[in-house]
Amino acid sequence: MTAAEPTGLPRIDVMRPWLGEEEAVAVAEVIASGWVAQGPRVAEFERRFAETQQAAYAVATSNCTTALHLALIVAGIGAGDDVVVPSLSFIATANAPTYVGARPVFADVDPLTGNVTAETVAAALTDATRAVIAVDQGGVPVDLDPIRALCDPLGIVVIEDAACGAGSTYRGRPVGAGAELAAWSFHPRKVLTTGEGGMLTTSRADWADRARKLREHAMSQSAASRHETLLTPAEHYSEIGFNFRMTDLQAAVGLVQLDRLPQIVADRRRLAARYTEALAEVPGVTTVADPAWGTTSFQSYWIELGPDFPIARECLLVRLAEAGISARRGIMASHRQPAYEHRDTGSASLTVTDWLTDTTLILPLHHQLTDADQDRVIAVIREVADEAMPEHLSEMCVA
Numbered sequence: 001m002t003a004a005e006p007t008g009l010p011r012i013d014v015m016r017p018w019l020g021e022e023e024a025v026a027v028a029e030v031i032a033s034g035w036v037a038q039g040p041r042v043a044e045f046e047r048r049f050a051e052t053q054q055a056a057y058a059v060a061t062s063n064c065t066t067a068l069h070l071a072l073i074v075a076g077i078g079a080g081d082d083v084v085v086p087s088l089s090f091i092a093t094a095n096a097p098t099y100v101g102a103r104p105v106f107a108d109v110d111p112l113t114g115n116v117t118a119e120t121v122a123a124a125l126t127d128a129t130r131a132v133i134a135v136d137q138g139g140v141p142v143d144l145d146p147i148r149a150l151c152d153p154l155g156i157v158v159i160e161d162a163a164c165g166a167g168s169t170y171r172g173r174p175v176g177a178g179a180e181l182a183a184w185s186f187h188p189r190k191v192l193t194t195g196e197g198g199m200l201t202t203s204r205a206d207w208a209d210r211a212r213k214l215r216e217h218a219m220s221q222s223a224a225s226r227h228e229t230l231l232t233p234a235e236h237y238s239e240i241g242f243n244f245r246m247t248d249l250q251a252a253v254g255l256v257q258l259d260r261l262p263q264i265v266a267d268r269r270r271l272a273a274r275y276t277e278a279l280a281e282v283p284g285v286t287t288v289a290d291p292a293w294g295t296t297s298f299q300s301y302w303i304e305l306g307p308d309f310p311i312a313r314e315c316l317l318v319r320l321a322e323a324g325i326s327a328r329r330g331i332m333a334s335h336r337q338p339a340y341e342h343r344d345t346g347s348a349s350l351t352v353t354d355w356l357t358d359t360t361l362i363l364p365l366h367h368q369l370t371d372a373d374q375d376r377v378i379a380v381i382r383e384v385a386d387e388a389m390p391e392h393l394s395e396m397c398v399a
């Protein structure tokens, strides 16, 4: 338990990574082996991850942002190209196309899932569109098939940003399995964690090979393989690469985390169902749910506050904080950030994005959240819903 809040009740965090003794032992073994950089553990993590996610190839990276960056490069995206992305996403989704000199063009999202659809992507297409990045927002699987049906005939590559997608399913398979390229995050805020870390999965051997080289300075031979011989052949660099490597320390943690994944997802889904049931009758509250085509890991459990809810989102965040509960504003909208505000990012309407980013909040959900903790969160929301806005809050809650 962390520091007690003024309420006297222990603080409830929005998220906590699920890490235990097994991860500590796995890291200690790597340290004892003397090889801590990218090596055999990373290779094993890639194999196991590809197997779990039903992907043909997996290439480990330093994080999901670098995996997205590599995905765009291997897909041949560069200067002069447009890449359709949701504005409603962590900013890395929009930054990746910017890194390769392409222009992110913002598409709106579906109000129920928070994800782009074939319709919102179609509304954002330009003559220069060469790729689309479709996000599984908060773990909610994006409806990929209609987007591919739109894009494939046009030669537009669809990349799945599955940063939050580990443990989510789409049409009976893990998310990402139906994408030519998918990028994953192992940041502690996500379902699986390696501290920092990421993965690129792909159905194409040539793209996997190129990504593997590019993540390691585009070196002709990996450092791990050169280490195997005393007299190493001279390496060469056929293009300009990057250092986007994962370490064996991280991969050792990742291997343990993969074993935990089914339990992590089962626990998250049980707690999510409890929230959904308890909040079903609260006027003005809509809860995130599984779409018709799949299941979510509930990497984020968000609620949307409609006009029937008596106070604004900012006020509810204050009320939760006063009760020792850390919630979060919903998913950000990149088009409203200074980094993109003054850039040309297309002309698609983003009204659903604006609505969701202003009215949603993410509730605490992690493996150490007890039913009693969860009941405290639910009690605050119900209490607020039952009362008119008190005078002092109207001043306090100005965003």
Ligand SMILES: *Cc1c(COP(=O)(O)O)cnc(C)c1O
Pocket (backbone or CB within 6 Å): 063, 064, 065, 066, 089, 090, 092, 093, 135, 137, 161, 163, 164, 184, 185, 186, 187, 197, 198
């Ligand atoms: C977290 C996140 C990222 C970035 O992941 P990192 O591993 O921190 O680089 C990218 N896209 C989405 C949708 C995310 O939620």
